[in-house]
Amino acid sequence: MKTGHTTMRKLRSAVMKLPLMLTCREFEDFVLDYFEGTLPTKQHVIFDIHLMVCHDCRSYLAAYQRSVALSKAVFERLEDPVPGDVPEDLVEAIIAAKDERYRRT
Amino acid sequence: MSEPTEQIAVNQDYAADGNDLERAIREHGAAMLWVARRLLGNEDEARECVQEAYLLAFAKIASFEGRSSFRTWLHRIVVNTALGLLRKRKRKETESLDDLLPVFDSDGCRVEPSWRFNEPLERMLERNDVQNIVCRSIASLPESYRIVLALRDIEGYDTAEAATLLETNAGVIKTRLHRARAALKKKLEPLWSRGEL
Numbered sequence A: 001m002k003t004g005h006t007t008m009r010k011l012r013s014a015v016m017k018l019p020l021m022l023t024c025r026e027f028e029d030f031v032l033d034y035f036e037g038t039l040p041t042k043q044h045v046i047f048d049i050h051l052m053v054c055h056d057c058r059s060y061l062a063a064y065q066r067s068v069a070l071s072k073a074v075f076e077r078l079e080d081p082v083p084g085d086v087p088e089d090l091v092e093a094i095i096a097a098k099d100e101r102y103r104r105t
Numbered sequence B: 001m002s003e004p005t006e007q008i009a010v011n012q013d014y015a016a017d018g019n020d021l022e023r024a025i026r027e028h029g030a031a032m033l034w035v036a037r038r039l040l041g042n043e044d045e046a047r048e049c050v051q052e053a054y055l056l057a058f059a060k061i062a063s064f065e066g067r068s069s070f071r072t073w074l075h076r077i078v079v080n081t082a083l084g085l086l087r088k089r090k091r092k093e094t095e096s097l098d099d100l101l102p103v104f105d106s107d108g109c110r111v112e113p114s115w116r117f118n119e120p121l122e123r124m125l126e127r128n129d130v131q132n133i134v135c136r137s138i139a140s141l142p143e144s145y146r147i148v149l150a151l152r153d154i155e156g157y158d159t160a161e162a163a164t165l166l167e168t169n170a171g172v173i174k175t176r177l178h179r180a181r182a183a184l185k186k187k188l189e190p191l192w193s194r195g196e197l
């Protein structure tokens, strides 16, 4: 399987040298703009072509997208509804600190 | 970051009744503590941050114009206070992101396993271990990257807003965000399974 992978990669690296082709390393620089929707049309086309021929970048991009979605969703869930009550000692500490500040000024 | 207009009434309430600190803490304190925890990654500092932010908010309650909701206004003060604390920390960044960034061979080809996502996102969210792994993974990112990821992907600021808050430019924010996401992806890989090519 390992030799299979290596041969595939060699083949891929030959394809990447053709016109309108990116290497995976160059592709990496476009990833953020791709997700932000700010990739200029020409770069977008080149990006899509690479994605079509490159299994490793497809897999990478899927996992990248998935981890962004998961982390956003985890925090949305933690906030909704408001995560529990505010600790009582913190409420008291803030009120005490305010009184303290007022006394000083 | 916009809030429903019905909130406005509540806001003016707070503004008119500036001494109702306790009510403001009870209504928003838990959420603000989460914001501070996410940015600071440390419980003691998160509490210190929330305390400072509330004192600051009530000291300048007169300048609150009700154009955003009280909560949004307070959120921004918490974020700013947290960033101030981080600047004060001036901790040397010893952790490196290098081991977590994508790997390429000598031809510039990516070396990536073939990922399978067998479990729907909704079901993963139900799992406590998933929540823990995500929170711990974000908390363990080097500070300058964690902050950008938290501001952009979690707190909902855009690139320009994050750049203003961190006193830097959009290019820096974008580079850090991409690297932070790539590193987070690497840390979350144990959650997916590997398929055959």
Ligand SMILES: [Zn+2]
Residues within 6 Å of the ligand: A023, A024, A027, A050, A054, A055, A056, A057, A058, B110
């Ligand atoms: Zn590729």
